[in-house]
Amino acid sequence: MSAPAKSQPVTRTPFKRWCDENTGLFFLIPWIIGFLVFKAYPFASSLFYSFTDMNFFKGIHQYGIMNYISIFTDRKTTTALMITFKYAFITVPLKLVFALFIAYILNFKIKFVNLFRTVYYIPSILGGSVAIAVLWRALFKDTGIINTLLGFFGIQGPNWLADRNWALFVICLLRVWQFGSAMVLFLAALKGVPADLYEAATIDGASKTKQFFSITVPMITPVIFYNLVTQIAQAFQEFNGPYIITQGGPRNATTLVALLVYNYAFQSNEMGMACALAWVMFVIVMILTIIAFTSQKHWVYYSD
Amino acid sequence: MKMSTANKIGKFLQYFVLIAVGIIMIYPLIWMIGATFKNNAEVFSGIGFIPMHPTLEGYKAAVTQNYGGNINIWRAFINTYSYVIPKVIFTVISSVVAAYGFSRFKFKGRDLMFSIMISTLFLPQVVLNVPQYLMYNTFGWINSPLYLPLWVPTLFGTETYFVYQLVQFMRSIPKDLDEAAAIDGCGPFKILYKIICPMLSPSLVAVALFQFMWSCNDFMGPLLYVQTPSKYPMAIFVKLSMDADAGFSWNRILALSLISIIPQLIVFFCAQDSFIDGIAAGAVKG
Structure with a gap:
């Protein structure tokens, strides 16, 4: 008859019970502070400043939508917005x-697949560094090695970085060169496509190209997305x-x-204008992201 | 089974494309290594990478260069790692703690906070830069000799990408283990570092490696918050050197650039599998 005495309920004070229920919250305290101080507050005040003529030295003297008006009227x-669109769309x-194409080839039974993967991945790791920007300037200098190479084919290369039509393209190439991380993701996704799908398609006589567009691409749409x-x-x-x-x-x-x-914020100290422009960009990216998310149901295939 | 001719041609084409693209990808780096051993007259004389008259003058100039006696390459390295290393350590710790709170406990408001956390993934740094700058200015952190603006935020799980990744990984660890440990009398802290962290260690290594690379590459942070030349990190030092003498001393600036990425290259080659698995696992699960 001693058993009931042992299992007597432990009485907890309400405070202790609250602590038990919210242990998780305790672990989130640093994150909550970080979010409020370093994300939420700057986010909100950025929106606020965007409606002012905030200047780092002169402070605020005027409120209104003048920044937004000048963003859409000033050349x-x-x-800058047009160029950014162009940059993104190139x-x-x-x-x-590139990433999908190379991942697709690597997914055939290729020898030295790890070596190739490493070679393609290195630019993604280093590409953001100033050192690579320096290298890019050396490559695309008027007498740089790209133009020397073109010279072998009798082509007189432009002065890439000084040419209005080519400079943006050179900046784009620096990013395209870093396709490695996207490629690694594609490769992992391609490995996940069940082999029996291809076998079935081969028996039905579908060509490799047809298989690529009817099996491979649909199966990896989540990663494409x-x-x-x-x-x-x-x-x-x-x-x-x-x-750079x-x-x-x-x-x-x-x-x-x-x-x-x-340049607005830290060269000419027009911080209100800088915030407004950042917000315009943010809204554009948001709209594009929302378009992508809502269009998902038409083209992204989730197997589970 | 014998390979048909068509298959052989296919295989040949595959290797051909892989090797050709690989060479195009990597040749700039090989050329760069070669160019650092050339003399200045030779750097742009051809596209070959093997120096005709190997010389160390580029390296000698790179390691002795200093601006007004305030900053040289070694000083710049020390400056860089004096904030990159704390940043990496704090990011790992604070991200694990936050991920633990999100993935292992149920409490009121958790799901709301989780959605907020996810949405900050889409919050561009550009939007936050100006108010952050003004805030750090009132804190007196601008040009702080301890590089406060560059690492203090990482104490608070602000690197959302890593928090999110670790949440994904923690969810894949069975809960039975923590429950068993809890019955044995382990508190939540003990469960975190005795059970979860050991199982999570490959992901923790991946987080540390990526944060290391990104922090070494980070240019805008030091550009905004470090203004004293003697405190410049590598990224700013290389940019400064390039502006100072691109055009007449390319072997020096290329040597300097190459030295600046050697630590990153070493880390990458020692841990390349962690990088590649890390990037694949993180996103495919998401």
Whole structure:
């Protein structure tokens, strides 16, 4: 008859019970502080500043939508937005097509697959560094090795970085060169496509090309989607390439939005204007992301 | 089974494309290594990478270069790692703690906070830069000799990408283990570092490696918050050197650039599987 005495319920004070129920919250305290201080507050005040003429030295003297008006009427900002779109629409598709193409070949029974994977992946790891930006300037210098190479074929290469039409393309190439991380994701996805699907298709007499578009691509749409969304977000924020390689030139031909935001905020101290421009960019990326998410049901295939 | 001719041609084409694209991808880096051993006149004389008259003058100039006696390559390395290493350590710890809270406990408001966390993945840094700068300015952190703006935020799980990845990984660890440990009298902290962390160690290594690479590459952070030349990290030092003498001393600036990425290359080659598995696992699960 001693058993009931042992299992007597332990009485907990309400405070202790609250603690038991919220242990998880305790572990999130640092994150909550971090979110409020380093994300939420800056996010909200950025929106606030965007409706002011905040200047780092002079402070705020005027409220209103003047920043937004000048963003959509000033040639400097509209050009930057146009160039950024152009940059994203060149970089993202090229990068994804390259990544998928190479991943597709690597997925055949290839020897030294790890060696190839490493070689293709190195640029993704180093590409963001200043060192690679320096290298890019050396490659695309007027007397750089790209032009020397073109010279062998009798082509007189342009002065890439000083040419309004080519400078942006050089900045794009720096990003396309870093297709390795997207490729690694595609490769992992391709390995996950069940082999019996291909076998069935081969028996039915479907060609390799047909199989690629009717089996491979649909099966890996979740990863295509993921890559697309992340690459668009990245492309719209590109800063290092234009800042280090071309300083936005020649004649603003490579002044992408992120660089212009920096110039407003930290060169001419027009912080209100910088915030407004950053917000315009943010809303554009948001719209593109929402479009991608809502279009998902038409083209992204989730097996589970 | 004998390979048909068509198959052989197919295989040949596959290798041909892989090797050709691989060479195009990697040749700039090989050329760069070669160019650092050339003399200045030779750097742009051809596209070959083997130096005709090997010289160490580029390296000698790179390691002795200093601006007004304030900053040289070694100082820049020390500066870089003095904030990159704390940043990596704090990111791992704070991300694990936050991920643990999100993935292992049920409490009111968890799902809401989780959605907020996910949505900050889509929050571009560009939007936050100006207010953060003004905030750090009121804290007196701008040009802080301890590089406070560069690493303090990582104490608070602000690197959402890593928190999110670790949540995904933790969810895949069976809960029975923690339950068994809890019955044995382990508190939540003990469960985290005795049970979860050991099982999670490959992902923790991946987080540390990626954060290391990204922090070494980070340019905008130091550009905004480090203004004293003697405190410049590598990224700013290389940029400064390039602006100072691109055009007449390319072997020096290329040697400097190459030295600046050697630590990263070493880390990459020692841990390449962790990198590649890390990137594949993180996103495919998401």
